[in-house]
Structures are given as structure tokens and as C-alpha cells.
Amino acid sequence: MAAEPRWTAGNHPEPEQLLLATEGQLASEKAEPVLDHIQQCWQCRSRVESFSRGIEAYLKFRETMLDPAAAPQPGGWLRLSSRLAAVTEPTAAAKKPFFARVPRGVWLAASLTAAGVIAAVLLYPEPVTAQSVLDRAVRADAGARMPAVQRVRVRRGGQILAQSDSVLNQARIDRARPLSVAPFREWHDSLKSREDSVAALADEIRVQTTTTEGLISLATLTLARATYEPHAKHVELRDGIVIDVDSAPAIPEAPVTESTAGVHEPHPAKAAIAAEERDALEVEVRWALRRIDADLGEPLEIQAAGDDLIISGTLDDAARRDQIAEALRGMARVSTRLQLAIPDTDLLAKSQPIDTGGDLPGPLLTSRLAADFPDTERRRAFVSQALHLARDIVRHSWALRRLAERYAPSSVAALPPEARASLLRLVAAHQSAIDAAAQQASTIWKPYAELDAHAVRARADWQTASRSALEAAQTFDHITARLLAAGGDDNLSSVEALLQLQENYRRLR
Amino acid sequence: MIFPRRVAVRHAIPRLEEDAAKPMSAAEALERHFAEHYEPLFRFLRTCGAPEPVAEDLSQEAFLRLYQHLKEDRPGHNLRAWLFRVAYRLWVDRCRLGQRETGVQESVWEVWNQALRDPAPNVERELLARERREWLSAAMLRLSEVERQALHLRSDGLKYGEIAEVLGIGYWRVVEAVRRALDVLGEEAHGR
Numbered sequence: 001m002a003a004e005p006r007w008t009a010g011n012h013p014e015p016e017q018l019l020l021a022t023e024g025q026l027a028s029e030k031a032e033p034v035l036d037h038i039q040q041c042w043q044c045r046s047r048v049e050s051f052s053r054g055i056e057a058y059l060k061f062r063e064t065m066l067d068p069a070a071a072p073q074p075g076g077w078l079r080l081s082s083r084l085a086a087v088t089e090p091t092a093a094a095k096k097p098f099f100a101r102v103p104r105g106v107w108l109a110a111s112l113t114a115a116g117v118i119a120a121v122l123l124y125p126e127p128v129t130a131q132s133v134l135d136r137a138v139r140a141d142a143g144a145r146m147p148a149v150q151r152v153r154v155r156r157g158g159q160i161l162a163q164s165d166s167v168l169n170q171a172r173i174d175r176a177r178p179l180s181v182a183p184f185r186e187w188h189d190s191l192k193s194r195e196d197s198v199a200a201l202a203d204e205i206r207v208q209t210t211t212t213e214g215l216i217s218l219a220t221l222t223l224a225r226a227t228y229e230p231h232a233k234h235v236e237l238r239d240g241i242v243i244d245v246d247s248a249p250a251i252p253e254a255p256v257t258e259s260t261a262g263v264h265e266p267h268p269a270k271a272a273i274a275a276e277e278r279d280a281l282e283v284e285v286r287w288a289l290r291r292i293d294a295d296l297g298e299p300l301e302i303q304a305a306g307d308d309l310i311i312s313g314t315l316d317d318a319a320r321r322d323q324i325a326e327a328l329r330g331m332a333r334v335s336t337r338l339q340l341a342i343p344d345t346d347l348l349a350k351s352q353p354i355d356t357g358g359d360l361p362g363p364l365l366t367s368r369l370a371a372d373f374p375d376t377e378r379r380r381a382f383v384s385q386a387l388h389l390a391r392d393i394v395r396h397s398w399a400l401r402r403l404a405e406r407y408a409p410s411s412v413a414a415l416p417p418e419a420r421a422s423l424l425r426l427v428a429a430h431q432s433a434i435d436a437a438a439q440q441a442s443t444i445w446k447p448y449a450e451l452d453a454h455a456v457r458a459r460a461d462w463q464t465a466s467r468s469a470l471e472a473a474q475t476f477d478h479i480t481a482r483l484l485a486a487g488g489d490d491n492l493s494s495v496e497a498l499l500q501l502q503e504n505y506r507r508l509r
Numbered sequence: 510m511i512f513p514r515r516v517a518v519r520h521a522i523p524r525l526e527e528d529a530a531k532p533m534s535a536a537e538a539l540e541r542h543f544a545e546h547y548e549p550l551f552r553f554l555r556t557c558g559a560p561e562p563v564a565e566d567l568s569q570e571a572f573l574r575l576y577q578h579l580k581e582d583r584p585g586h587n588l589r590a591w592l593f594r595v596a597y598r599l600w601v602d603r604c605r606l607g608q609r610e611t612g613v614q615e616s617v618w619e620v621w622n623q624a625l626r627d628p629a630p631n632v633e634r635e636l637l638a639r640e641r642r643e644w645l646s647a648a649m650l651r652l653s654e655v656e657r658q659a660l661h662l663r664s665d666g667l668k669y670g671e672i673a674e675v676l677g678i679g680y681w682r683v684v685e686a687v688r689r690a691l692d693v694l695g696e697e698a699h700g701r
Contacts, residue, residue, distance in 0.1 A: 016684045019691070025669055053698040054691030058660055061645045070555035072565060076547055077540070080569045084536070084576060156651070195679050210682055217682070218655075238689070240653050432643060 012044050022048050130196035130207045134185045140228035141181040152178045153244045170215045171235040171243045178245040179230040184221050278307055280419035288327045296395035312337040364494040365483045383484045390480040392437040396430045397473035404463035427462055438508055449498040451505040472507035535579040543572055546589055549665050550596050556661050559600055571596040590671035597675050648697035652690050659686040
């Protein structure tokens, strides 16, 4: 009698089992039923094919991008040989008595280990388990003073994300008291399977728990060794989001000042920070603005005021003003001074229509567009898309230029490493946006001009390159408008204009 | 069972079967291992966030320990995983010594930034379409540090159990990390 299939429709092996079975890393008696199931189940077969695509993609990534960036310098063996010679040279040492032959480091390590063992026995008469540490921490936390400033950072892949309630809930972090131990212990105690580790550091104790259950894959709680008060929390969610909470000493609350409309006062309990931290904060602010496209030409200024940053500007739309304020809300030491432009009705009443220059020649490609796009809607869509892409290129080039003016190479070098990396990612984000828009422009312009998609990026640093790139972007935008939408008395022919378009396209990239 | 020294050394290099008959000193064996494993080891440390000089220093330290290991006739089962494990622990110790918990993450980004953002004008651009480079970069940014490390080691041919030993984490955590990383990359690659 044939054995019952272990997995039937709607009942599949775990994805990890699929992976292990197809990689030949399961024992044959376990692998066979899984492989049989894959043969019969399209869903699981598709999953396995997705793994193969992932493997292929990663190998391509390593080959072309990662390995060249992480290759060692030549001459490694020579350098190792000289170190080896230094290690093997002292043969006279062999004649010394045993205690003298044992390297001092080993004695030291042995002594430290012995001291550590003795200290551990003295300090922890009962076995130190995550459970016992958390019990003490909960008691300490309950009787703790008013919490110090607790900073929460939510990241994915190194990029700072907004602190949404749902993410904090998933990470079991209480927004009011992010370092609170109780939610950590509740989560810890609720797990059926988990791996705990407890590490005793110089002044701290660290409890780390990993699990395959639920949304959290790993969480770490760092406590003061003397008092068991929480110092830091680190949570990794399965979807790649990482949340870090740490504390800073509280300072007395600043006197409350009268708020004005559109002004969010700085965080009341401010930690004293170094200029270095303020620079790092500024990069975070720039990222927050980037996420809502508020760094693409809106009249916003970031100014330092002591340890704080003030983001000021005048906007003509209340909803946009609120959106920007919301994006920056919750960032400690950041305040906004966003005004709303009030239109001058008298001035508007006196305004005259702009002379559109009715006698000027029209857009240079009018007749060709009419022939190529007899349908008006399609013609309008083409013109609109081309103008939109050119404008996008200008906006991101402008943002890059603005960053270049703010961050000279020496300023970049002076940034803390994390802020520097974050800034470079911001630069890369703008460059990618320019590249993407330019790529699309190249495609839609194909019937009229061969825009070279394989142009070579200038070898200059991004700050220097940003100047000529912005000029090229502005000219590209101007020529696009002249070809498709605007008249002019510049005596430009369509052929000349298209050549200029090509030339400036090359200078963009 | 205690192997005589030369046997132990040969046993340590399963890939060099043609040399099995020849006697080999610890120094010779070290050189062979260096040729075979130095680059992967260095790259792994770089992807963990070790700056270039530190990656070289720690890789070499791992090989010095291997030399000692070989000289003392210790059994040489799967020395590749052994080297990775030693090097990774040296790196973790180095981070602890520096007491820069966040430093790891910071320096990780230096090498990843380099890999992800620098579209250097070379043959790469001819080989890899810009579009592919962009979505690959975006996909890699979605992976956690453990996922990237596990994927890197797996692509270097280490088994899941070995990766767990190297990184000092549980077996199933490694399997899950690789599975999730492949899901992300496979999903991004779909239809490209």
C-alpha cells in the first residue's frame, strides 16, 4: 500500500524545508517526500524557482558589484610571510621553562578567565538566566526615576524610517516609555521556542533572544549592571525593519514659550549634543524631506540654532505645510517655522495677462508631432511626459547642487561615518532619480533624437559634477520646452535644437 | 585517533588530492590555504563592515592561527569553515574592544555603499544593464545584516550548519535568513 502523501493541496512544507531539500541539505528520508511534493505541487515548484532566481540575482550582484568593491590589495601573502617570520623566529624561547614559554597573553587570558569565573560566582550565586535578569530588570524599572530622554530610531537597510505606531506595536515598544522592560518580558515569556543569551559586559548586562515565532526575529535589552535599569533596546523584525532605542541623560525642562501658528517648539527635554550629532541629525532631516519630495525646489532652509535645527520656509499650500511639519514631527531637537504665503489680492487685481508673443514661431516640432500623433490626446500625452521628465531631471539636479553647496568634500569627510554614509545614499538617490528619468527620456525621444544612454559619468567628485549637471539639466529642460511647447525668436532650427538636446543629455550623466 | 603531523596536514586540504602523496610542511600547507581562502575571507570581513586594513589584519591573524593549528598536528576537518569562524570572532572581539556597538553597522555601510552606489565607468556597465543594477541594489538594501552575511557565506559554499557556527547563531535562524533573502531577491528578479 502506498504511503499517504504527507502534504496535500493547501498543506505545504515550510519554505525552509523546500530550500534545504532542493539544496541537498536534508537527510534523504526527510528530503524525498519534500522533493516528491515539489514535483506535484505547482505552488511549491514556483517557490523553488523563485529561490533559483534569487540565487542567480545574488551571484550576479556579487560578480559585478560586491566583489570588485571588496577585493583585497595585492601582496597579502608577502605581508603574512613577514608576520609569520616574526612569530616563528625566537627559537631560543623553546629552552625556557614551561611557564615562560607560554605567551604572556595566554597567562593573562587564563588569569582574566579565572578572575571572571570567581567574580561571576561571587556576584551571581544563582545561575544567570535571561529570565532571572528580566525579573530583576522589571523590578528595577518599576521603581526607576522619571525616564531619561529615550531616542527611538527605526531603520530598514540603514535608512531611517518614520516611527509609525504599527511598527512600534509590532516591535512591542511602548511609545510613551520606549525602554520599558515589561513589554520585552511579556514578549519573551510568550514565546514557545526561543534562544536566549546573557552577556555580562564591563558595566552592562545584555539579554538577547532570538525566535522563529511571530514578527520579531531578534531582540536585545541592555541593562545597567549595577542597577538593572534599561539602557538600550534593539529589535529586529522579520521584514527587515530594525528599531533601536537608547537613552540620554535628561536635563531640566526648558521654560515653556508661547507657540505661534505653524511653529513646533523644540523637544522640551533636550539632550546636550555635539555639533557632530547635529550634523548627523541634519542628514536625517534631509532624508525626511527627501521621502516626501520636499527637497526638490521648495523654499525650505535648514538652519542650526545651537544644538537644534530649525526648518523654515514659506509655502503657498496649507496641506503641504502640514505634510512637511508632520514628516519632521517627533524628531528631537528639530523645530519647524513654516509660514503660509498670503496672496496679495490688490496686486492680483492689477495684474495683466502675460504677452504670449503671438507672432513668435511656435514650438519647433509642432508639424512633426502633428504628423506623428494625429490623435490630439496622444500628442498631448507625449508632450506632457517629455516635459515632466525634463522637469524631474532639473529638480533632482537642483537638489544635488544644493547638497553640493552645503557639503564640500571636506565637510563630508568631517561627518560621522553613519551620517556620511547616509548622505552618500541621499546623493545616490538623487543620481538614481536623474538616471531613471533620463533613461525614460531617452526612450520616448527615440523617434526624434538618439539620446546616448551609455554616456560616461564624469570622473570628478559629485560636488563638482553637480554644477555642470545642473546647467545641462536646465538647458535640457529649456530645449525640451522649446521643441514641444514654447515659441521663441531664437532663430533655432529643429535640427539644431535636437543636437543641443543630445549634447545636454550627455552632460547630464 | 591521533594523526601524524603530515597526514593531518594533507587531510586538511581535501581539494588538493593530487598533492596527497607528497609530504607537506605546515608552512607549505598554509600557503596553499592562503591562496585558496584569503580572498573569500577578506571579502567576508569587508561585508561584515571591517575597514580594509582591519579586514587584512584579521584575515592574516586567522591564517597565523591556522599555522599554529597545523603545526600542532591538530585535526584539520573543514578548515575553511574554521578560518571563517576564527576571523569572524576576531572581528566581533575587535568591535567589542572598540566598544562601538553601532560602529559595526556604520562601517558595514561603507563597503555596501561602495558596492551599491558607485557606477564606475568600466566594463561593468557594459555587462550589467543599468536597470538591473538599480533593482539589485534596491533589493540588497531590503536585507538585514544577518541575511546578507548568511547569503554571502552560502554563496561561498558554506553549509547552513557551518554558517551558523561562523556567525554564532542558531541553525534555523541561518536557514530562515537565507530563505528570506532569496525570497526578496527572487521576488525582485521576477519578470525582470
